[in-house]
Amino acid sequence: LFCAPAWAKKLDTLQKLVTAGKFSEIVVKVDEWEARSALGDEEADLKRVRAEAAFCVAKQADTLAAWQGFLGRYPDAPDAKAARDRLLELAFSTAQSEGTSAAMKAFINNYPDSPYLDRARKQEEAWAFDDAARQGTPEAIRVFIAEHPGSSMREQAWEALVQTTPGIYLLTAGAEPRPLEGVEVRGDTLVMPVGVPSADALPIVGVNLPGAGRGETSEWWALRGIVYDE
Numbered sequence: 001l002f003c004a005p006a007w008a009k010k011l012d013t014l015q016k017l018v019t020a021g022k023f024s025e026i027v028v029k030v031d032e033w034e035a036r037s038a039l040g041d042e043e044a045d046l047k048r049v050r051a052e053a054a055f056c057v058a059k060q061a062d063t064l065a066a067w068q069g070f071l072g073r074y075p076d077a078p079d080a081k082a083a084r085d086r087l088l089e090l091a092f093s094t095a096q097s098e099g100t101s102a103a104m105k106a107f108i109n110n111y112p113d114s115p116y117l118d119r120a121r122k123q124e125e126a127w128a129f130d131d132a133a134r135q136g137t138p139e140a141i142r143v144f145i146a147e148h149p150g151s152s153m154r155e156q157a158w159e160a161l162v163q164t165t166p167g168i169y170l171l172t173a174g175a176e177p178r179p180l181e182g183v184e185v186r187g188d189t190l191v192m193p194v195g196v197p198s199a200d201a202l203p204i205v206g207v208n209l210p211g212a213g214r215g216e217t218s219e220w221w222a223l224r225g226i227v228y229d230e
Contacts, residue, residue, distance in 0.1 A: 013029060023053040031050070043095060054077075055079040058083060060084070064094065070083050103123060104123050107120055126153070128148065129151075131159070132144040141164065162177045174183075186203055
């Protein structure tokens with residue numbers, strides 16, 4: 001390429017800029033030639049050199065804005081994949097350093113095809129739960145549950161919800177807490193609340209009694225069975 005006669009003057013200009021490490025000026029210079037329709041038969045080669053120089057500029061800056069700018073202008077450049085990989089790595093580490101569920105949620109929304117997606121979702125979920133627990137209100141916890149319906153922390157969220165809500169609740173593994181009203185007595189018969197699981201269907205049950213302990217809000221018992229007639 002550099003031996004082609006048509007490259008004589010352009011070659012000298014670009015070589016001086018490469019030697020000086022002035023890659024941004026290479027981009028500017030090729031832009032000028034393109035604007036004047038002076039690229040000639042070397043158009044494809046000059047554009048390739050410009051993209052390579054632009055990659056060097058982005059690499060020197062190594063910021064999200066720099067990589068986004070490079071990919072926005074040169075999406076099909078030979079170095080586009082390397083630029084994309086670095087952009088995703090930098091975006092993920094930036095979201096991690098911000099340390100908020102909002103920052104991680106923005107990363108997930110902006111880069112849904114990222115190789116960091118699974119890690120980002122788990123981190124966002126953990127931070128969102130921490131935020132809701134820190135607020136300590138039923139509304140905040142319900143928002144977390146609504147936004148993370150398949151969360152691995154849903155049982156912890158349900159427990160936290162019961163902790164912040166007056167009443168007596170039946171907590172069972174894998175199911176939402178059920179508020180329990182008083183058991184009705186008809187003669188010598190107890191009328192069990194609708195929906196209460198049978199003892200053999202669910203071996204461990206947690207019962208929350210607000211004001212009875214555990215952080216001054218509740219006490220918990222693990223029951224190995226429910227005997228309805230005692």
